[in-house]
Amino acid sequence: MAVQKFTGPLDWDDLRVFLELARAGSLSAAARGLRLSHATVGRRLAALESALGRSLMERRPEGYVLTEEGESVRALAEAMDERAQAIRRREGDDAGLTGTVRLTMTQALADIFLIPRLGPLRAANPGLDLEIIVDNRTLSLARREADLAIRLARPQRGDLVGRRLATLGYGLYAAPDAPDALIAYDESMAELPEALWLDRHGGGRRVAFRSNSVQGQLAAAVAGFGIAFLPCLLADGVPGLERRPLPGPSLTREAWLLVHRDRREVPRVRAVIGHLVAVFTAERERLEGRAGHREQPPEHG
Structure with missing residues (x-):
């Protein structure tokens, strides 16, 4: 019409x-x-x-x-x-260390690693409020959906400033009596580097459990469904799990902190950036999967 x-x-x-x-x-x-x-x-x-x-x-x-x-x-x-x-x-650039800073990242990184380590930031800046947005989507920093983002990929947009926070290591984990089967991602996550690594090095094993949730895969590994390929920061030290030798080259991913150019000099945003950099630097070995772990030779066969 x-x-x-x-x-x-x-x-x-x-x-x-x-x-x-x-x-x-x-x-x-x-x-x-x-x-x-x-x-x-x-x-x-x-x-x-x-x-x-x-x-x-x-x-x-x-x-x-x-x-x-x-x-x-x-x-x-x-x-x-x-x-x-x-x-x-x-707006609010002159508010100092008061107001809200929105930070987005994946759920596993937020719940298991970062949120338990935010106490000192709060104690040092009582007027600062944090909003953690757990989402696997790439929220728009330009449209103010978030002030900061932690993503497992180098920034591509020219108006975003990125800083590499850490290298994340991955390993195979299973309960001691777990069957020789795999715990894997579902088809919606098939293009993730972790999923591609498991397809390449899984040795044709049966997939006994699938989930698009890393925490769900961890729980399945503890429950004895099979062998899961997980971030070391998530699975190292979990009762009931042991780390298995890798059947091929290891996989690592880089964690990047992203901020829009217009936001990086805002005092409250700078305070959060400083704390995040300090936390990731202090926990480098844990994130890489080297904390308390002695490398084992790869599987053969």
Whole structure:
């Protein structure tokens, strides 16, 4: 249906909804991301198209697709959004060591390793509030979904500053009487380096247990389902587990601390960065899997 030509005032909220819909590609995904109803997202898009007097999107079976005019408007909206986010990132820069710092990372790294080591940071900065967002997705630092991120990959975006925190070691773990079967990731995690390593060096063993949760795999190993390939920081020292020799070369992954350029000099963010660097440096051997562990020769066969 053609959009009537009408020139009216633009509403930034309409542009924001349009931009999220363009990024998500579907009404339901955009509604979830914006925490709005489907009807509101559709109404905002219609209002923007009416104000501009042009059709910006076509609804197809695979989702919403930008028209040629929509592509042009998206480019302008992206630039506006980046400037708006830059202003937001500067809010509270003079607040000193008070306020909230949002930090995102994987659940295993948060629950098992980092959160128990945040007490000294809190004691030294009583006005500082922390929000830990446990999520495997790469939350956007530019859109202020988080201030800091710990990820197991080097940053790719030019507006992010990265610092390597540590090298994480991995090992094979099993209960003493566990069967000669594997505990592995499900298909949704098949491209992870850990999953690829296990496929390559698993020796064709039967997979007795699958999970997309590292903690679930750890629990399965303790329960005796088989042999799991786990981060050493998670499995070393767990009662009921022993570390098995590796049947091939070891795997390591790098943990990177990411921050947006505009946020790295904010005092409260700098305080958290300093504490994280100190914690990861002090625990280097544990993270690498060398704490209290003597290397064994690889399996043969």
